[in-house]
Amino acid sequence: MSMFKVFDISGSAVSAQSQRLNVVASNLANVDTVAGPDGSPYKARQVVFQTALMAAAGNVSAGRDDPTLTTSAGVRVSTITEDQTPGRKVLDPAHPQADGEGYVTYSNVNAVEEMVNMISSSRSYQNNLEVMNTAKSLLLKTIQLGQGS
Template sequence: MSMFKVFDISGSAVSAQSQRLNVVASNLANVDTVAGPDGSAYKARQVVFQTVMMDAQGRAASGEMGDPTGASAGVTVSTVSEDNTPGRKVRDPSHPAADADGYVTYSNVNAVEEMVNMISASRSYQNNIEVMNTAKSLLLKTLQMGQG
């Protein structure tokens, strides 16, 4: 495997974790939203990752690759799925969005789980940046050895 493929692999992971962080931010922004006029509240979203084979240029490869020894794998976001668990209901008959029984339906976002998800995504992002910085440093040292 070429040393330069490290940048493709880590770059795909950084991109995927960035999307994951955006979804977490959206979920956290909607923790306390209530059901709209249609009766449905915001549903938490989760990112689903998928392994993808990369070609020699570091792009996602389609179909079979001719040279299996030069193949490398990256990651991509395959889908962003909604959590279909029901939202939490709070009894508040004075609330304008209360239903006929006096209950207000809030989103199904769990703030604690989302914060853990955010920390995990942030650490993964940082680790992949560190991998790229280390590879860059090693490549620069290799070039310096060739100059001497």
């Protein structure tokens, strides 16, 4: 495996985790919302990852049954799904969004779960950046060895 593939693999993970962090931020921003623009409560969103095969650079026959084809696997966001769990209901008859029984339906975002997702995503993002920095350092040291320094 070429050392340069490390940048593709880690780069795809950094990009995917960046999208996940944006979704988590959106969920946390809407943790206490009552109704969205369509009148229904905000639904938490979750990122679904998928393996992404990446062919060797310059190889046009990617995806074909070529035994000499070298591929590596990265990650990409396949979809962003909405959690269909019902939102939490709070009894507040004075609230303008209260239903006939006096309950207000809030978003179904679980703040604790989202904080765990944020920490996990942030650490994965940082780890992949560290992988790229380590690969860069190794490549620079290899060049220095080749120069005889």
